[in-house]
Amino acid sequence: MQTALQSLPAELLLHIRRTDPACVRAWFDQLQFSGIAHGTLIVRAQNDAQRRHLESNCRNAFTYAIQAATGRLVGVDFETDSSPDNSALTRDRDFSTFGSTLSPECRLNDFALGQCNRFAHAAAVAVAADPGKVYSPLVILGEPGCGKTHLLQGICAAAREQDANRTIIYAHCKQFIQEVIEHAESDMLCALRSAYKTADLIAIDDADQLAGRQRSQEEFFHILEHRLQSQLQVIVALRRLPEPGAGFESRLISRFQSGLIVTLETPCSDTRTAIVRELARRFCIEMPDDVAEQIAHLANSGGHQLEETVTLVDRYCQDRGGVIDAALCRAALNSETPHASIHSIIEATATEFGVAPDAITKSRPSKNLRLARSLCTYLALRLTDQTLAAIAGTNLLGGPETIKTQNRDVINRLKSDRDLEQHVARLLTQLTGSDPKELNILSVSRRNGTATDQSFHKSESGSVE
């Protein structure tokens, strides 16, 4: 019996994001499931690329989520719709046994643009529109994290989307070398040569690794030579153009130089911000603009580190109530966050409100003390190194859900409640000995949801108002 497919429940996706934010992708809302069969949740991906990502990176997160949701020992299996090709990306290996698979995330449309990469992107778009007709070979240079792989895969994906019958090989150089070795050992080099020479487009990533590998260079040179004569597209990505005598044959270097050489510079601040926004979109993170800028400003490097940083900030904020704000972001990125203990926060809050600490922590505080308790939660999430789960584990301020609710309540009230703001300011001064404005907590809470580009720079300088 065919079971109707449904979208994955929102709670499940939320749980996955909380457990493993790095694995979440924007296309998760396209995933479907057909129920639990034989103790296994069958999740259906749109294409093979998605399925591979799920299998490689998401199995545990999905398993934990479905187990938490059902209270049962349920496993997870990922399948692809077996209907005829519904995405060009699903066929990236069908035509050939060579090369690697394309990531569903690396599309030209998703490439974060800035001054540092605009020219390279334009060249990539032109090549993808008409492979072999312009800029062949296209040589993309750039340091790790500048977007070489993204551009290479984006060109391949775009070229395939235009014509699903195009034969395209995208290969990391390591894989190409391995293929050469394996085919040489099995006396099948003619098959490799034929595939690489006749494909409509080949893209070799991290070609620097050909350095010192004579056999692979030899094969690659002949492939390149044949393709250039046949007006077939070649794209190569390297860190920098090889110097003669640095492990590369001069004839290969000269062929590289005969093409269009574009350089991806280290992302500038604007580009890094765009990358952070793109990563947030990809990981389904609701990230205020000022936080994106803050991350881009503090993580002064390329895409790989930005991705790690975005994941780190998201996980940190998920552990502390699920709302990302600049204060939590700063705490996640900066170990100099002033620390206080939960007990000291409760005692200070009790003194501020003129009650005994026990009145705040007892299981059912009176109505007028709920605000004090919420305030303790809000401060504990920001001033201690305890996660939400750890704070809940102390049994002082309520369970995980209560803590989330209390945190959101204070964030919302701070937007308009001046009295509460004064309470917080006094408590922050008392608990940390610092000026609350420098802590960047109050200002961000009031701004939350309406952050502007300027707000970040104001908070950076410490002059919020």
Place this chain on the structure above:
Amino acid sequence: MKLRFNRAEMADALSAITGVAAVRTPKEILKCVRIDALSDVLLLSATDLEIGVRCAVTQVDVESTGETLVAADTFSRIIHECSDETMLLDISKNDLQLRGSGSHFKIRTQSVSDFPPVPVLEGEPDFVVDAADLRRLLEWTSFAAARESTRYAINGILMEIAGKELVMAATDGRRLSVGRTPLTSSNVKTIPQTIVPTKTAALIARLHSDGDTTALVKATANQVLFKIGRASISSSLVEGMFPRYQDVVPTDCDRIVQLNTMEFLSALKRAALLTNEESRGVRLSFAENTLTLSSRTAEQGEATISMPIRYNGETVDIGFNPVFLTDVLRVANEEEVTFAVKEPNRPGLLKLNDKFLHVVMPVNLSSA
């Protein structure tokens, strides 16, 4: 047919046989035990059409061979009630006569030709395993199997070969028990998916142990055959696809404690006294060198039990259905068990040794 037999040995064989002979069935023939007297052995057979068992009674002196069919329950009760060392069995016309010192029984018999065949293991087995190990695996796992679940496949115990080991697994969806033991020998690398019914497992556990016996096992697509000592058992398999249990065994539990099995069992049983359907579970609080078990019910009150442990990790509170833990501790035959958890909503892992593990889902105690 006429023979003299050792009553105690016959009683042992009948203990296993009568568990299979159907009690409530419209087919009278299935309530019977078949008796085959060969030249030097007496064979007792019973079946309920799903499970068949044949036991040999070797301490017999057969005067004349033959076969007959008698009501299993009646025959068994007579053998058990008598206290003679040996008894005489004789068939005359349609009656089976049993004679002991000062006692004489005459039981109606039925036609043997109507009795369904009881398959027995013939030829080479798929594998051979120590009978005691087989029983231990079944004991470790069968309690975790589902009872009357609509997911039929989990109403039994999965049996499979993994390398040179026999692996058994059972789950009811909330807990999973997996045991493994080395094979004595194997003629195959894999066997078809074999889900043994829990009734068959119970029958094997009841079989009298003769010390160092081995168990010969052969699995086909719809049947599994055992030969353990003097008994041969055939069983149809539970249909359906057993869950891929390997996927739900947690691999990242980093809060690990060694617990004294009996102390932990005792603490759980005490804490479980103040739980009910509503309160759902016992809270296990792992703190530095102390495990605190607490439970509460709105009507009856609260319980707090503490026990010393060797633990210096992060504090964690996690709730479990106490039955799921006591069940496994009852069959634990080691002085210590290893208990590993990760987070309150992740499954816990209880390891007995490197041969047995038990995965158990936690219960949500936040509202309790």
